[in-house]
Amino acid sequence: MTKRQTAKVNMLIAMILFFDKYTTVFADFAQLVTEITGFKGSYNSLQLEIGKQGLKISGVVTTKDTNLDTAIKLTVKSARKARAWAKNTGNATLEALFDVQVSTFSDMTQSVVINSLTTIETALSTNIGSLTGYKVVAADVAAISTAIGLATTDIGTPKQAITTRAVATGQIEVFIDECDAYLEIIDDLLVPEYEDTDAEMVEAYHLSRTISSLGNKATGLKVTNTNAATGALLEGVTVTIVEVARSAISNISGLSLIDRMKPGTYHVTCKKVGFVDFDTVMEFALGKISVLAVAMRAI
Numbered sequence: 001m002t003k004r005q006t007a008k009v010n011m012l013i014a015m016i017l018f019f020d021k022y023t024t025v026f027a028d029f030a031q032l033v034t035e036i037t038g039f040k041g042s043y044n045s046l047q048l049e050i051g052k053q054g055l056k057i058s059g060v061v062t063t064k065d066t067n068l069d070t071a072i073k074l075t076v077k078s079a080r081k082a083r084a085w086a087k088n089t090g091n092a093t094l095e096a097l098f099d100v101q102v103s104t105f106s107d108m109t110q111s112v113v114i115n116s117l118t119t120i121e122t123a124l125s126t127n128i129g130s131l132t133g134y135k136v137v138a139a140d141v142a143a144i145s146t147a148i149g150l151a152t153t154d155i156g157t158p159k160q161a162i163t164t165r166a167v168a169t170g171q172i173e174v175f176i177d178e179c180d181a182y183l184e185i186i187d188d189l190l191v192p193e194y195e196d197t198d199a200e201m202v203e204a205y206h207l208s209r210t211i212s213s214l215g216n217k218a219t220g221l222k223v224t225n226t227n228a229a230t231g232a233l234l235e236g237v238t239v240t241i242v243e244v245a246r247s248a249i250s251n252i253s254g255l256s257l258i259d260r261m262k263p264g265t266y267h268v269t270c271k272k273v274g275f276v277d278f279d280t281v282m283e284f285a286l287g288k289i290s291v292l293a294v295a296m297r298a299i
Contacts, residue, residue: 267279
């Protein structure tokens, strides 16, 4: 995507989070709900095209991405439970191996992802007898193995990837325009209806509608924090990149951004009073804003 498109998509993401946060507020405004639903539909189509554009010429196709996503999600689901077992039994090596989230694999090449998933799957299989009490059973490991196999074998051709990506590039602009058209109508409905009765919410809307000048030459981290129990967006979470002592606090949309970083591998922590601290290790690539979704567990 171009720098302008990247900035526009960042704004659209903020709008999605805003609409999700205030769903109940808009529930009795039927036409506004209709326009928001249309906006979300165009946004979802846009994300599909962005995914296609990102296909690697080495031979990645949409089916491949879908199978890999499935393998990652299944692995993470069992690994997180297994991490609790490893921690309780004092096995620091396995605790570190099982300490993964979907975002852990976001910046890895596909071959590295497959190798990492296979290593975790082997560790789960080896210790399956001890994991039953943690709701990890042989059928779970078998499903992971099958998903990894599908992701490994379902490889397309470079020509397929190039064609898919080229078509997607044109469609991205189409769906950005569709999202903009919906937002213009939403502006006319939402602002005058709520600016007197809920000024704080309208201000949040305007902030979310702001197009960031942040482009694709920046290096940094964008975090979305939610309450793991309720799914609600969390304001006031302190996100810190430990090694460089850079921090940001999530806004009312649960978003925080730390940019203008040097590429490298860093520890990231999320902390809020009343919630369990979250920490992970991430690799930051040059010119890329890494995205992290963190569901915070209440104490």
